[in-house]
Amino acid sequence: MxxxxxxxxxxxxxxxAATIGFYLVAKAxxxxxxxxxxxxxxxxxxLVVGAVLALHVSYADYIGGAGWLAVLxxxxxxxxxxxxxxxxxxxxxxxxVLAAGMAAGSAxxxxxxxGLATLLGLDDELRLSLLPRSISTPFAMTVSxxxxxxxxxxxxxxxxxxxxxxxxGDLMLNHLPIRSALARGALFxxxxxxxxxxRAHEIGREEGSIAGLVMVLVGLMNxxxxxxxxxxxx
Amino acid sequence: MTAARIAxxxxxxxxxxxxxxxxLIAALxxxxxxVVRVSGAPLPGAVVGLGLTLLLLATGRLSLFSLRRxxxxxxxxxxxxxxxxxxxxxxxxxLLGLLGLxxxxxxxxxxxxVIGMTAFTVELCCRLGARHGHAx
Numbered sequence: 001m002x003x004x005x006x007x008x009x010x011x012x013x014x015x016x017a018a019t020i021g022f023y024l025v026a027k028a029x030x031x032x033x034x035x036x037x038x039x040x041x042x043x044x045x046x047l048v049v050g051a052v053l054a055l056h057v058s059y060a061d062y063i064g065g066a067g068w069l070a071v072l073x074x075x076x077x078x079x080x081x082x083x084x085x086x087x088x089x090x091x092x093x094x095x096x097v098l099a100a101g102m103a104a105g106s107a108x109x110x111x112x113x114x115g116l117a118t119l120l121g122l123d124d125e126l127r128l129s130l131l132p133r134s135i136s137t138p139f140a141m142t143v144s145x146x147x148x149x150x151x152x153x154x155x156x157x158x159x160x161x162x163x164x165x166x167x168x169g170d171l172m173l174n175h176l177p178i179r180s181a182l183a184r185g186a187l188f189x190x191x192x193x194x195x196x197x198x199r200a201h202e203i204g205r206e207e208g209s210i211a212g213l214v215m216v217l218v219g220l221m222n223x224x225x226x227x228x229x230x231x232x233x234x
Numbered sequence: 235m236t237a238a239r240i241a242x243x244x245x246x247x248x249x250x251x252x253x254x255x256x257x258l259i260a261a262l263x264x265x266x267x268x269v270v271r272v273s274g275a276p277l278p279g280a281v282v283g284l285g286l287t288l289l290l291l292a293t294g295r296l297s298l299f300s301l302r303r304x305x306x307x308x309x310x311x312x313x314x315x316x317x318x319x320x321x322x323x324x325x326x327x328x329l330l331g332l333l334g335l336x337x338x339x340x341x342x343x344x345x346x347x348v349i350g351m352t353a354f355t356v357e358l359c360c361r362l363g364a365r366h367g368h369a370x
Contacts, residue, residue, distance in 0.1 A: 023314045041313055045320040052324055058327045061316055072315040075308055077280035078263045081287035082305035085298060097359040105352035112344035122335040130340055134348055137316045142278045152322035156329075157341060159320050164347045166349065172349050183356035189347040193314060223281055 008064065015057075015065030020046040036167045037060045041195050043057075073138040084228030087213045089116055094182060101183070102218040105190035109134040110229070128233070129153035132222060133161040136193040146226040147233055158193065165192025166199040185210025190218050248300060255304025262287050 026040035026047065040178040052062050061068075084091075091098070110131050117127040128149035137158050144154035168190050178184055181204065188196030189211035197215050201208030248254050266283025269275070275282065288297035323329060329337065 017319055020314065036364060044313065045323075048317060048321050049324055059322055062321055062324075066318045066321075069315050070318045073312070074263045074267070074280040075260045075280075076312050076315060078259050078266065078283040078287055078339075079301070079305035081291060083290060083309070085291045086292055086302075097356055097363065100359050101352045101356035104355040105348050108351040109344060112347045113340060116340040117341050120339065122320055122333075122336060122340070126333075126337065126342035130337070130344075131340060134235055134345065136262050137312075137319070138278075138280060139271050141319070142281075145294040151288045152319055153326070156323050156326075157337070160338070160341050161345055164264050164342055165349065168342070168345055169349050172346065172353075176350070176353060178353045178357050180360040182304070183353045185301065186356045187349045187353040190352040191345050193246070220281065220284075220316065223278065227276055 011061060011063075012065040016060050016069065018050055018051055019044075019069060036170070037090045037163070037197060039163055039166070042163045044157060069106065073141075077138045080228075082207075083212055084216055087209060090210070090213060091217075097182060098186065098214060101186045102190055102214060102221055106188075106218060106225075107135070107221055111190075125150055126153065130157055132226075133157040134165070135189055135219040135222050136215055139223050140233075143222050143226040143229075146223075147230045160194050162195030166195040168192075169196055170199060174204065181206040182210055186214045189214030193219070205216070247302075249297075250303070252303045252307050256308060257300050257304075259287075259304050259308065348362055 004057055023040065023044045026038075026043035027042060030038050030040050048062075052059070113130045113133065114127065117130055122130070128147050129151075131147060131149065132143035132154055134140075135143070137155055137159070140154050140158045141151040143149075144151045166188065169192060173184060173187075178187070184203065185207035187201050188200040188207070192199070193215050197208065197211040200211035248314030263280055266281070266286055268275060269282050269286075287301070288294070291298060305335040313332040
């Protein structure tokens with residue numbers, strides 16, 4: 001019994017340290033090369049998954065050790081109060097435009113997710129888990145649970161959406177006639193949450209703060225609308 | 235006099251301590267969770283904590299400087315906290331192969347549509363607003 005406790009404590013320490021260590025390595029790699037596919041958002045999970053597979057550890061054992069890190073997503077959600085409050089002037093000035101963009105973007109995310117998934121014959125679990133992919137993880141997992149998806153799958157799809165959306169937004173901005181900073185920032189915040197916001201910050205200060213604000217608001221909007229969506233989906 | 239001075243220096247050190255601010259944010263989160271548990275509201279506790287924090291900020295009971303450092307740190311390192319969840323992919327071998335490719339198509343197609351739709355909606359609203367003489 002004591003030995004088992006020690007073993008699981010060792011596992012917890014090992015996997016927590018490995019996760020944090022790989023995260024620091026991934027951040028250093030990105031700082032050095034700045035390639036879109038080297039984003040820590042993709043590299044960190046890839047490294048951890050590699051280690052878990054190489055050592056033949058089950059996900060249950062891994063999450064038992066490093067799961068406490070995910071609990072911190074709760075305080076992260078509360079922390080968003082600071083940027084929202086700091087940007088209250090921007091919200092007051094532009095709320096109708098931002099609300100229209102967020103509603104249009106969220107509706108598009110749900111409809112295209114549903115439509116494409118149905119077209120390709122994906123089952124219900126995957127289809128529902130794909131719907132909240134565009135919003136920030138803490139919000140997306142809540143919505144996923146509400147509408148009957150699998151929050152862990154959603155977390156994975158959110159990560160993929162962030163990586164691809166940040167790159168895609170960059171690419172599309174070069175070809176679309178979008179001039180206002182409000183639109184240039186909003187597209188990153190609505191479509192690609194934190195990864196998009198990071199990219200928007202590289203484009204410009206105004207775009208970055210708009211993307212960050214929109215990311216939080218669209219997440220909140222989705223969480224508040226999720227019970228309604230759940231009723232429609234059933 | 236001395237009590238007031240102690241209060242001021244306490245506040246100043248709080249405004250500089252990231253760790254204390256993270257603890258405060260975590261406490262606000264726990265309050266949100268408790269409110270949901272007691273009231274049975276159909277909202278995540280973290281969102282209630284967020285609303286409560288905004289309320290405290292708006293009514294001036296809480297200064298932005300009391301949580302800004304902690305909040306910025308939590309948000310900047312957010313990615314680390316959700317890595318453990320993404321690792322769940324090791325339990326989903328079915329996602330490697332054709333099914334994974336299909337999911338990639340859904341995500342790519344859907345995200346391109348969301349980007350286009352959001353950008354055009356906001357841009358259109360801005361231009362309409364500008365034409366009607368409002369500051370867009």
